[in-house]
Amino acid sequence: TDKYGNSIKSDTVSLNLGTPLNITQQPQSVTVAKGQKAVIKLSATGNDLTYKWYFKNAGASAFVYTSSFKGNSYTIPSMDESRNGRTVYCIITDKYGNSVQSDEATISIGNALKIVTQPQSVYVAKGEKAVIKLSATGDDLTYDWYYRNPGKSYFEYTSTFKGNSYTIP
Numbered sequence: 001t002d003k004y005g006n007s008i009k010s011d012t013v014s015l016n017l018g019t020p021l022n023i024t025q026q027p028q029s030v031t032v033a034k035g036q037k038a039v040i041k042l043s044a045t046g047n048d049l050t051y052k053w054y055f056k057n058a059g060a061s062a063f064v065y066t067s068s069f070k071g072n073s074y075t076i077p078s079m080d081e082s083r084n085g086r087t088v089y090c091i092i093t094d095k096y097g098n099s100v101q102s103d104e105a106t107i108s109i110g111n112a113l114k115i116v117t118q119p120q121s122v123y124v125a126k127g128e129k130a131v132i133k134l135s136a137t138g139d140d141l142t143y144d145w146y147y148r149n150p151g152k153s154y155f156e157y158t159s160t161f162k163g164n165s166y167t168i169p
Helices: none
Strands: 022-025 030-032 038-041 043-045 050-056 064-066 073-076 086-093 099-101 105-109 114-117 130-133 135-137 145-147 156-158 165-168
Touching (some): 030 038
Antiparallel strands (some): 050 086, 114 135
């Protein structure tokens, strides 16, 4: 009602008790070796959620709905070149008709993460240099080294060594 006595009525709405629709974990891009399973997953809260996944292959101009995936994950059982660079997103709808769109995530083929040569124990004379190495395949590898001193029951992280070798001068 305004100061002149004119009044209007708003639309009627419902007040519902339920869990609000919300994406709690966005999908993350993944890189897997050719032939491996690729999984993009998200998490959401809400009541009676439905998931609609959309994809766009590398070089394509538009996203396409796929009815193959009904849950909170998009899975490719065996990654191949035709799916390399595929981008996906999901629209989640709750039982009240509320919808939210996820971030986009990309599926790519990369080198398989694998330890090719395991580190080996070494014995050196006091005062000599000790080197422990390993070799691995993968893309943009990082190495975190841990050690356990004699008499200790736990391993400790060391930030001193970043490459594929652990060296004590």
